[in-house]
Amino acid sequence: RGTTPLMSVSAALFAARRSAGMALRFPVRSLMMASSGAHAAPLSPRVHVGNVELPGLLQERTAKCLRDSLQSNKELTEDARLLVDFLNSRQSPDNAIPGRPTERSPFKNTIKYGPREALAYLMSRQPACYAASMRIFSELAAIQPSFAPRSVLDFGCGVGTNLWAAKQMWPGLQRAVGVDPSAAMLALANTLLGCGSPAPLMPEITLQEYTPFVTPSHETFDLVVAGHTLLDLPDRAARTHALRTLWAKTKGSLVVLEAGNDEGFRAVLEARSILLAEIAANGDGGWLLGPCPHDRACPRAASRTPCHFPVRVILPESQRGTRSMNVVEKHSYVMFSRRPAGTTEEPRIVAAPVRPPARIVFEACHADGKLRTHQILRSQVPSDRWREYKDRQWGHTLPWIKQPAGDAGQGQGQG
Numbered sequence: 001r002g003t004t005p006l007m008s009v010s011a012a013l014f015a016a017r018r019s020a021g022m023a024l025r026f027p028v029r030s031l032m033m034a035s036s037g038a039h040a041a042p043l044s045p046r047v048h049v050g051n052v053e054l055p056g057l058l059q060e061r062t063a064k065c066l067r068d069s070l071q072s073n074k075e076l077t078e079d080a081r082l083l084v085d086f087l088n089s090r091q092s093p094d095n096a097i098p099g100r101p102t103e104r105s106p107f108k109n110t111i112k113y114g115p116r117e118a119l120a121y122l123m124s125r126q127p128a129c130y131a132a133s134m135r136i137f138s139e140l141a142a143i144q145p146s147f148a149p150r151s152v153l154d155f156g157c158g159v160g161t162n163l164w165a166a167k168q169m170w171p172g173l174q175r176a177v178g179v180d181p182s183a184a185m186l187a188l189a190n191t192l193l194g195c196g197s198p199a200p201l202m203p204e205i206t207l208q209e210y211t212p213f214v215t216p217s218h219e220t221f222d223l224v225v226a227g228h229t230l231l232d233l234p235d236r237a238a239r240t241h242a243l244r245t246l247w248a249k250t251k252g253s254l255v256v257l258e259a260g261n262d263e264g265f266r267a268v269l270e271a272r273s274i275l276l277a278e279i280a281a282n283g284d285g286g287w288l289l290g291p292c293p294h295d296r297a298c299p300r301a302a303s304r305t306p307c308h309f310p311v312r313v314i315l316p317e318s319q320r321g322t323r324s325m326n327v328v329e330k331h332s333y334v335m336f337s338r339r340p341a342g343t344t345e346e347p348r349i350v351a352a353p354v355r356p357p358a359r360i361v362f363e364a365c366h367a368d369g370k371l372r373t374h375q376i377l378r379s380q381v382p383s384d385r386w387r388e389y390k391d392r393q394w395g396h397t398l399p400w401i402k403q404p405a406g407d408a409g410q411g412q413g414q415g
Contacts (some may be wrong), residue, residue, distance in 0.1 A: 007399055010103070020027075029240055032151060032294050034159075036388055037342045046370065049328065050312070051312050051313070052130070052131035052134050052135070052311055052312065052313050052314065053313075053314040053316075054126075054130060054316055055168060056165065057199070058130075058164055058192060058274075059316045059318070061191060061192050061194070062122060062126065062192065062316065062318065062319065063318040064191075065119070065122060065188055065191055066119065066190065066318055066319075067120065067318075068125065069119050071116075071119065071146075072142045073321070076119065076120070076123045076321070077123070077321035079117075079119065079120035079123070080120045080123040080124035080321060081124070081287065081321075082120065083117060083120040083121060083124055083125075084124050084125070086111065087125070087259070088259075088261060089253070090111075090231065091261065091263060093388070100142075100224035102348055104343075110230070110234075112182075112310055113181075113182035113184055113185050114182075114184050115184040115187075116143050118159070118184035118185045118187075118188050119182070119188075120183060121158065121159065122159055122188060122317055122319075123321070124321075125228075126158075126159055126161050126319070126320075127313055127315055127316065127319055128162060128313060128327075128329040129158075129161045129162070129228055130161045130165050131312075131313040131329055132159065132257055132312045132329055132333075133162050133165035133166070133225070133227060133257070134165045134168065134169065134311070135309070135311040135331075135395075136255055136257055136331075136333050136335065137165055137166060137169040137170075137263060138169065139290060139291075139335075140169075140253060140255065140290075140335055141169055141170070143289055143290065143335075144253070144289070144337065144339065147170075147222075147252060147337075147339075148170060148172055149166070149170050149172070149173055149219045149221075149222030149223040149252055149253075150172060150174050150175065150222055151172060151174065151175040151176070151177075151222050151223070152166050152173055152175070152176050152177070152221055152222065152223040152224070152225065153176075153177045153178075153179075153221040153223070153224045153225070153246070153249060154166075154176065154177070154178045154179070154223070154225050154227070155179055155226045155229055155242065155246055155249065156179070156180055156227065156229025157178030157179060157180050157186075157189060157207070158180055158182075158184075158185050158189065158227075158228070158231065159185055159188045159189045160178060160188075160193045160201075160207075161174050161227070162225045162227045163178060163189075163193060163201060163202075163205075164192070164193075164201065166223060166225070167201050167202060170223075173202055173204060173223075174203050174204060174205070175202065175203070175204040175205075175206075175208045176193075176205045176206070177204050177205075177207075177208070177214065177219075177221070177257055177359070178193075178205070178206070178207045178208070179208050179209070179210045180207075180209065180210070181209060181210060181232075181362035182209075183209055186208075186209060190207055193205055193207075195207065202330050210322075213249070219249065220248075220249050220250065220251040221249055221250065221251065221252070222251060222252035222253075223253055223255070224246050224247075224249055224250045224252075224253070225255045225257075226242070226243070226246055226254075226255070226256065226257075226260055226271075227255070227256075227257050227258075228259065228264075229242075229255070230242075230268075230270075230271060231258065231263060231264070232340065238269070239267070239271070239274070240274050243256075243271055243274050243275060243278070244274070244278055245279055247275055247279075247286070247336070250336070250338060251338060252337065252338060252339070252379060253289070253335060253336065253337045253338070253354075254275070254335070254336045255266060255333065255334075255335050256271045256272075256275075256333060256334050256335075257331055257332065257333035257334075257395070258309075258331065258332050258333070259331060259332070260306060260308025260309070260329075260330030260331045260332050260375075261306065261308075261330075262304065262306055264307060264331070264332050265300075265306030265307055265332040266306075266308070267332075267408060268332040268333060268334050269307075270297055271334060271389065272288070272292075272298070272334045275288075275334075275336055276295055277287065279336075285338055286336055286337070286338060287336065287338075287339070287340045288334070288335070288336055289335040289336060290334070290335050290348075291307075291309065291333065291334070291335075291348055291395070292334070292348070292365065293345045293346060293348050293365060293366065293367045293397075294345070294365075294366070294367045294368065294369045295348065296368070296369030297368075297369060297370045297386040299365060299369055299370060300350075300371070306332060306367075307332060308330040308331060308332045308397070309330065309331060309332075309348055309394060310328050310329065310330050310394055310396040311328070311329050311331070312326060312327070312328050312329075313326070313327055313328070313329055314326055315327060315390070319364075327329065331411050332361060345367035345368050346397035346398060346399045347364035347365065347367075347372070347374075347397060347398045347401050348364060348365045348395070348396075348397055348398075349362050349363070349364050349392060349393070349394055349395060349396050349397070349398060350363055350364060350371070350394075351363040351394060352364050352394050353392065353393070353394065358377065358378040359375055359376060359377050359378060360375075360376045360389055360390065360392075360400075361373060361375050361397060362374045362376070363393070364398055364401065373385045374398070374401055376389050388400075
């Protein structure tokens with residue numbers, strides 16, 4: 001079919017199975033797909049974005065890229081599953097996880113995105129990443145309603161997904177810079193963002209290949225995003241350098257997000273620690289906006305339970321493959337800002353509420369860095385407050401619950 005050879009660490013397995021006429025089978029993962037930005041009302045101050053769907057124009061451009069690839073839907077689906085399987089199983093060699101072997105393969109997080117890998121990413125991960133970005137940007141906009149960025153830097157921009165989400169959330173964006181090491185990814189981003197077309201996503205878009213990451217040293221941006229990128233960097237030193245550089249280029253807000261699995265959470269936790277240390281060392285102003293209600297040690301740092309949050313995605317038909325139309329994506333993230341306004345110390349729900357008859361059980365992270373379990377009995381709260389509790393979902397805050405004086409939490413301290 002004239003397709004490009006797969007250039008990844010899984011190439012040998014892929015080639016062997018295909019040459020033997022075997023189907024490449026992978027478990028169907030719970031991938032998150034995207035939304036055009038129809039949001040419910042803010043919830044004090046967290047938001048619930050509902051089902052997320054890719055904007056119509058982005059769906060059209062994505063479907064055209066997949067059609068023009070000359071790969072059949074079966075081939076695209078198989079490549080997408082192979083890529084998702086790799087991304088879900090990769091390891092960061094210098095970021096240990098409690099309860100896991102300390103020796104990690106130095107090759108398990110390495111992939112080179114050629115034309116075929118880029119299409120597999122577009123087929124499988126683009127809607128999920130868009131949905132996660134929309135949910136996080138919605139929260140940022142709710143926390144700081146006066147934040148109206150005009151410029152955005154997307155580090156590891158891939159196919160331009162974060163730029164689309166940012167533009168949907170803040171229509172006033174005028175300038176975007178996207179950097180990525182893959183020429184194939186940037187070629188798709190160029191098409192999807194409408195660069196050179198009569199309808200570009202923004203008036204000024206610059207896409208550049210980086211080796212290593214460089215942009216003009218004097219340039220800063222209102223919004224800086226590093227999405228699903230940290231695990232592609234080779235070691236902690238590279239991640240530290242990238243994060244310090246990105247924070248130096250931030251004049252508004254910085255968002256770091258990864259997949260909500262163990263590796264993604266550990267990468268975000270590391271980024272949180274690096275950025276807090278950078279802010280403390282420089283003293284130039286910086287605040288942690290979320291999702292944490294505190295800047296203490298994460299209470300889940302010593303556990304094997306990642307801190308992640310869900311968003312539900314509606315998959316476009318062209319990217320559905322064998323998956324259902326409506327799926328859930330979990331993601332880990334952290335947000336920092338140069339401005340202190342809008343921070344909150346309200347307890348944050350960090351797991352799906354349990355709802356037995358006539359009661360609701362919440363697990364929440366508090367401003368003192370402790371996890372606590374709260375059981376709300378219908379018989380002990382007014383009816384209007386009970387309705388408000390029923391509306392609370394994973395990721396929302398609990399403004400009516402205060403930290404008990406002298407309470408040590410649920411035995412899960414500051415890590």
